[in-house]
């Protein structure tokens with residue numbers, strides 16, 4: 001570590017005009033280069049932070065803030081994190097929304113010294129760590145993609161490009177400016193690169209509210225011509241025609257993505273697969289609110305448990321988990337592509353042995369994709385090489401498994417071809433070399449050394465045996481030194497700073513410091529309780545060990561670089577293997593799920609069919625207590641001349657929301673390529689899915705509950721098409737009854753007449769059930785309950801026709817509302833029902849049943865009328881009390 005002070009001496013700095021010391025100048029130049037990122041400035045075994053960076057990091061990491069010298073008469077704040085444990089600190093800073101520029105010493109301090117004893121070690125920023133460019137396992141969720149997205153909005157339209165550094169996949173899709181938010185919701189990026197605008201764009205704010213890290217960048221990064229040049233450079237082509245045709249916005253977005261990676265991945269550029277131009281509409285459009293309301297890939301609390309993904313995930317590998325999350329998060333709209341996926345699930349369903357063997361083999365397989373990305377970016381370690389070795393072996397076994405009597409379908413045949421590459425000559429060599437080169441127990445970092453197996457490199461073995469011989473000689477020296485010094489407790493010890501030394505207690509040191517012993521034992525250090533010595537012989541052996549150790553490490557590093565080079569030369573084939581392994585895992589997992597939960601293969605059609613028999617809610621079903629049975633329900637939205645929309649009524653807790661959502665989830669699963677929880681299913685491709693549940697606050701955005709609901713309803717009314725599926729749960733409940741009812745009424749009419757979509761609507765407004773008389777494609781269904789001895793029994797059965805009454809109070813009683821409150825509520829309800837009169841001028845209620853004319857006689861009042869308490873005997877009063885309590889009930 002070069003200990004040059006960061007700033008000038010106190011005396012110099014105090015003058016305020018002192019020129020910067022070389023180190024200070026170097027620091028500030030790098031600081032400017034780091035821009036808005038925090039600068040991790042490497043000094044020996046620490047990354048140091050200074051000035052505001054230090055204050056911010058010390059606060060965020062909970063580490064001590066110290067100071068180092070002065071600048072302009074002020075102390076320079078400083079804090080540091082040890083290099084060997086930096087990842088945890090980095091993770092914390094990234095999670096807190098910061099980016100970190102890592103500046104390394106890019107020159108050996110010994111080299112720098114050759115330029116003069118005070119020469120400064122060269123330092124450079126080698127990488128800027130941002131949320132979307134992480135590759136370290138410790139910083140990433142193994143089962144979730146880590147997408148980096150870039151958005152370009154040009155006058156003619158917008159585009160979103162995105163990548164996952166661990167797979168090298170590169171996608172771009174054009175989108176209208178208004179649709180960019182939804183597209184990003186489908187991608188679920190860890191970071192979005194946007195054009196910097198004064199005050200921040202609406203999209204930037206929207207993403208900020210959703211907690212998506214946004215990095216605004218200079219407009220020049222989004223230049224489409226530059227983007228085209230960058231793409232050609234990245235793929236080494238003179239034209240992009242071979243990739244398809246890009247819009248200008250598409251080129252701008254891809255260019256910004258590559259440019260941003262150039263800025264952040266300074267040392268090594270990631271390698272990409274050819275960009276995939278996703279056609280607009282190729283995936284089911286699902287906006288962010290729908291995703292959240294259906295809890296597709298994350299539950300309401302942000303965790304996985306409780307989500308659809310969690311309920312259907314039977315994958316056993318990290319790569320499989322990530323692929324399944326992509327399938328569920330972005331269901332397809334192309335029938336042929338869906339069929340291809342279904343075929344893979346069906347094949348594994350039939351081939352039970354192959355499935356069990358595949359899952360077994362994959363569950364121990366390493367995360368090949370992420371290991372490859374680290375090796376590609378120069379951040380790999382010995383364990384990543386071992387991951388390549390082990391994954392190749394798994395790939396060979398999987399290729400064997402797929403050679404079955406029943407020929408696998410298209411996707412699996414393609415996958416098998418990729419896996420068979422693992423058996424090719426080139427891979428056999430690589431596998432053989434990796435197998436011979438690596439030890440069983442491996443360190444994380446190459447510089448830790450000790451990972452190359454004995455017998456692989458004779459020069460390395462020789463260096464190691466020199467080192468080990470010297471160590472053995474040292475071990476033997478101890479006994480001789482004890483005799484000569486006459487100190488039984490004398491020990492030879494080792495420290496990183498001093499190397500080997502002799503240690504005795506302070507009481508025994510006196511004789512060794514005086515002649516004749518002092519001629520052999522040279523004093524090195526005195527501590528409170530011990531004194532340390534060395535000898536000529538020990539120092540020589542120590543130097544020998546250091547030399548041999550350095551040489552061994554250099555040889556190991558050279559071998560590591562060579563092995564990494566061989567892996568990198570085959571990145572494309574290895575990635576293809578990783579993709580095929582993930583596909584096998586997902587398909588086998590979905591087959592296991594289908595078998596375990598009795599899921600069926602849905603028939604996917606081009607029309608607007610929606611016919612589910614015996615459908616179930618995969619998440620609610622999985623969470624029912626032991627012994628409880630989920631009641632399956634049919635849902636038909638398509639029959640000729642009959643309903644395309646169902647209005648679902650029924651008491652609270654009957655299962656309306658469950659019924660609505662299960663059908664939306666069945667559509668998602670079906671188009672993701674999975675089998676579905678039903679006895680049978682026929683589904684015409686859904687282009688957009690909308691789901692809204694009552695009202696939820698968005699106070700952060702300054703919108704009231706009702707306002708949010710109306711903005712969302714407006715969006716659906718404007719966007720739903722005749723191929724969409726709309727699921728609305730209690731829309732309009734966030735405002736006064738008549739307003740809410742009227743809005744729900746008008747919205748239903750619009751969806752029925754103008755959008756003509758398939759839809760399911762749950763409501764507590766019984767008045768709405770009259771709509772089926774005027775809207776030919778709307779039908780009423782209700783979730784049945786039975787009353788038994790005054791209690792409500794939930795049957796969870798969806799039946800034709802509207803519900804007869806509400807049972808709200810009965811449910812309130814079940815929920816444990818105090819008995820007095822329940823009784824009072826019943827009285828109020830009766831009064832309201834008596835008093836309710838439909839306003840004459842609202843045609844809405846024209847068909848409503850006539851209000852109750854005669855008030856019901858009140859038995860309590862009857863008993864109490866005419867009672868004179870003063871004239872009653874205690875016995876009569878007692879009797880009356882009994883009769884009154886009889887009427888009120890227990």
Ligand SMILES: Nc1ncnc2c1ncn2[C@@H]1O[C@H](COP(=O)(O)OP(=O)(O)OP(=O)(O)O)[C@@H](O)[C@H]1O
Nearest residue numbers: 629630631632651652653654655656657658659796
């Ligand atoms: N088909 C079913 N089979 C078994 N249990 C069910 C079924 N549907 C719903 N349930 C159970 O009933 C509970 C309530 O269901 P749900 O929330 O769908 O009722 P709801 O009618 O929408 O109620 P509310 O009107 O109060 O919102 C669920 O949490 C689940 O435990």
